[in-house]
Amino acid sequence: MNVESHVAELERDGYTVIPNALSPEEVRATYQAVEELLAAEEAIARRTGTQSDNLLTAHTIVGKHPVFYEFFLNPPTMQIVRQMIGDEALLYDANIRIPMPTGAANKRQGFQLHVDREDYTVLPFVEGKHFPMAMNVTWCLVDFTIENGATLLWPGSHQSCRVPDPESRPPGYVYAEAPAGSAVIWDAAIWHASGINHGDSPRYAVLAYYIRSWMRGKTDSLRFIPPDVRPILSEEARHLLGFRPAPPDYSDVKALSPKQLAALTVEEKKVLGFAIY
Template sequence: MTVMKSVPEAAYGILLRNQCDSALDEAVEQVRNLGYAVLNSGYSDIELQAISDQFDSARERYVDAYGEAKLRSIDEYHSVRSPLTHGGGVFLNLAMNGNLLSVLKKLIPGKFILNQQNCVINPPQENYNQGAWHRDLPYQHFVSTQPIAINALFCVDDFTSENGATFVLPASHKAEAFPSAAYVRKNAVQLEAEAGSFLLLDCMLFHAGGFNRSQSVRRAVNHVYNIPYFKQQINIPNNMQGADLSPEMKEILGFDYMEPASIADYLLTREAKKY
């Protein structure tokens, strides 16, 4: 039996209070406070089916291109790297989702770029490399007053407790050290979400994929957006030269933040900033 909580609404002695006027604002507030939120992408059933179909096609081409044996030998068989550069426009559109960008603009002060986009597969009845606790800026033990990077994990399939939905440690983006085993057992939360949702995580939040006890794969497309001071996982601009992109797309994909190859190139970027 589900027990409904009766949450007090009245308050006193409060001088400052956040104001939320939309579901997007609520997601922003929760990410800031707890480090995670579930966001509706706004896609229709037809659009979700197209993403699902393109996911499977991109994965098939990827395995054909690089070889199953090689991918398994380097623990890369359950990933598809940078699908927006080779998997069709659906992945570019996913990275530019309107609801997602609206939230990112509220969470990350100033400019941000796409650091990486990867298809992720949680196989049934099998351990995989995302099933360990980690931050999406790994090996880092600092905290910041504002988010410097946000993980947006798009659910291609429903995320359930049975198929290994992501576990998070609420508010762990505010603590430098990884907590004790006892703390993890008591405080870990598993995030169930419908297909078409984004799981938004502050990249300093500790999280882990769950074990998939079902008989089917659980598919997702992971995105990391960060302030433009981090090197991209794979150089996106060099792999999308000639693509028909808007100025905003180019900025988010990192075209405006490529390292100058020479002093002359650097001086050209300085000249461009004058206009």
């Protein structure tokens, strides 16, 4: 994989496609996990609108099925994400998203033209210069085609530092057509919309949203991991989710070496402003 060219595409176009980010076995196992999770949630999800005729979704999936515990460390994806938003990038959320072959869209729910979480990905930069704050990743579990609802992307629109009219469909979009196993990575500020599925089978996909390490976002993304799952996760997966020591950024703390930091007593940490409670 040529990391530099994927990063260059993300910077220029606002998106890139990594073929074979998942092996065929991983695609199969993930597909099965998606089916199991959707079936487990179906009764409630139908009532809440999380699953509907046109769209099946599942939210906050990391802790909901063992296949997803480590999934979001996907090495080819993380190489690119870390280049774009820093080595300490956090996994903020992950979802299942399956437009169904009805040839119709729900109102909003990603079908409208949008950017992701504009409060911090676009609005701070209006009239200024784009700065990447978050990356959205879609793993295709089936081939993404124009017919089955491949995502629509407006290349270069992340540089506009503007939020689009959700009801509009300006010219200049491309479809993220990609074979199963691909990861489509886009800058959260790119204008995009879910395609409508005019095909004859569901468009299976798993999505994740990564943010810069110093951001908090708007949901309590740590507390959606069930307490019994936390100890099962690898150290790296816990770190990705944000279970990590967060030394405050006072100058007297920054002056300490990792060894000195590790040796601090609770009383010393209290004085230095650590979150000890």
